[in-house]
Amino acid sequence: MPGFELFGDLERKEVNDVLDNGVLMRYGFDAMRKGHWKAKELESELSKVFNSKHVQLVSSGTAAVSVALASAGIGAGDEVIMPTFTFVASFEAIMMLGAIPVLVDIDDTLTLDPEAVKNAITSKTKAVMVVQMCGSMGNMDALRSICDKHNLVFVEDACQAIGGSYKGKALGSIADVGCFSFDFVKTITCGEGGAVVTNNENYYTNADHYSDHGHDHIGKDRGAETHPNLGYNFRISELNAAVGLAQVKRLPEFIEIQKKNYSIIRESLSEIQDVTFRTVPDGGVESYAFLNFFLPDLEKARKVSEAFKTNGIDACFHYYDNNWHYIRKWDHLKDLKSLYPISKEVKEGIEYLKTKSFEQSDYHIARNISCLIKLSWTEDEVKERANKMAELIKSII
Numbered sequence: 001m002p003g004f005e006l007f008g009d010l011e012r013k014e015v016n017d018v019l020d021n022g023v024l025m026r027y028g029f030d031a032m033r034k035g036h037w038k039a040k041e042l043e044s045e046l047s048k049v050f051n052s053k054h055v056q057l058v059s060s061g062t063a064a065v066s067v068a069l070a071s072a073g074i075g076a077g078d079e080v081i082m083p084t085f086t087f088v089a090s091f092e093a094i095m096m097l098g099a100i101p102v103l104v105d106i107d108d109t110l111t112l113d114p115e116a117v118k119n120a121i122t123s124k125t126k127a128v129m130v131v132q133m134c135g136s137m138g139n140m141d142a143l144r145s146i147c148d149k150h151n152l153v154f155v156e157d158a159c160q161a162i163g164g165s166y167k168g169k170a171l172g173s174i175a176d177v178g179c180f181s182f183d184f185v186k187t188i189t190c191g192e193g194g195a196v197v198t199n200n201e202n203y204y205t206n207a208d209h210y211s212d213h214g215h216d217h218i219g220k221d222r223g224a225e226t227h228p229n230l231g232y233n234f235r236i237s238e239l240n241a242a243v244g245l246a247q248v249k250r251l252p253e254f255i256e257i258q259k260k261n262y263s264i265i266r267e268s269l270s271e272i273q274d275v276t277f278r279t280v281p282d283g284g285v286e287s288y289a290f291l292n293f294f295l296p297d298l299e300k301a302r303k304v305s306e307a308f309k310t311n312g313i314d315a316c317f318h319y320y321d322n323n324w325h326y327i328r329k330w331d332h333l334k335d336l337k338s339l340y341p342i343s344k345e346v347k348e349g350i351e352y353l354k355t356k357s358f359e360q361s362d363y364h365i366a367r368n369i370s371c372l373i374k375l376s377w378t379e380d381e382v383k384e385r386a387n388k389m390a391e392l393i394k395s396i397i
């Protein structure tokens with residue numbers, strides 16, 4: 001991560017194809033487009049990568065989550081279980097539909113603790129959303145069986161984990177419906193973009209319609225198409241899709257580089273007693289987009305994070321003190337600071353956040369440091385960084 005580090009001729013060529021005929025929209029204008037259908041091509045490419053029947057591209061990862069939930073029929077007053085550690089997009093996407101985000105503790109996989117999920121289920125619960133944070137994953141078998149037992153939709157946000165797998169299946173393709181982001185800092189970027197991935201024919205058709213104002217996409221005349229249901233506009237443009245099309249062909253190369261760089265740093269930190277690593281569930285293979293490790297306590301983690309910053313080790317995050325990825329700093333959510341009135345259901349549904357504490361999540365996130373693995377580092381740079389990181393940590397613990 002991120003794919004933009006290695007932009008080159010491939011990206012340029014795909015974008016120029018689009019500019020040559022000037023059709024920036026993914027639907028219609030058949031005669032003008034000289035055979036270029038970048039969004040369609042990217043969808044079929046992604047469906048091969050994920051070994052999944054259907055892929056619907058949309059305008060962002062946040063849109064992907066909203067479209068996925070809407071396509072599965074989740075809306076006003078429904079409860080969606082999600083982890084305390086994620087990106088703000090998770091609750092935004094849920095609340096946009098008038099549904100209620102129910103935050104639960106994470107374990108040392110850094111996503112949903114299956115026990116916490118079980119304890120949070122009520123008669124209003126409709127879905128469980130696992131967020132495959134920082135290139136790894138939750139315990140998918142345990143979560144799957146909870147969802148099956150309680151008849152819940154299983155949603156998988158794999159925005160940060162493209163290229164990872166669980167028991168041979170691509171992350172994002174395992175739950176009932178998966179979501180990806182191709183924003184500017186993700187492993188594969190479109191500039192802005194996202195995707196909904198599913199084997200469920202019905203969810204796919206809903207996503208296809210809903211993300212384009214309800215258009216049923218039957219026939220060759222957009223104006224004559226019918227609208228079986230209400231929809232919105234979450235379309236991706238051809239320009240964005242073109243960039244993604246070039247990038248997705250390089251995914252195996254990107255994952256190889258991430259793995260190589262990750263391994264060098266991990267090996268160096270492994271030698272330090274008191275540094276431990278996140279748990280990757282049995283059968284899981286990380287995407288190597290990040291290296292996550294734990295220090296003995298909050299104070300030491302803060303000191304290490306500070307030392308990294310002042311010594312030029314960039315792109316390492318101590319999420320406990322971060323405004324965007326962890327419940328602790330989400331006062332705008334807890335206080336429901338909305339520009340517009342929020343429904344009574346959501347207001348009441350979110351009341352619990354004012355008083356609820358998440359000690360188990362705090363325990364993990366307070367001690368965790370998450371380092372982005374870049375694609376553009378040379379081998380010498382990674383080795384130097386790995387040594388420096390180890391030295392700094394040793395000087396503190």
Ligand SMILES: *Cc1c(COP(=O)(O)O)cnc(C)c1O
Nearest residue numbers: 060061062087089159160181183
């Ligand atoms: C990036 C990200 C999103 C949102 O994607 P956008 O394309 O930026 O809207 C959602 N969830 C996670 C875990 C992300 O990292």
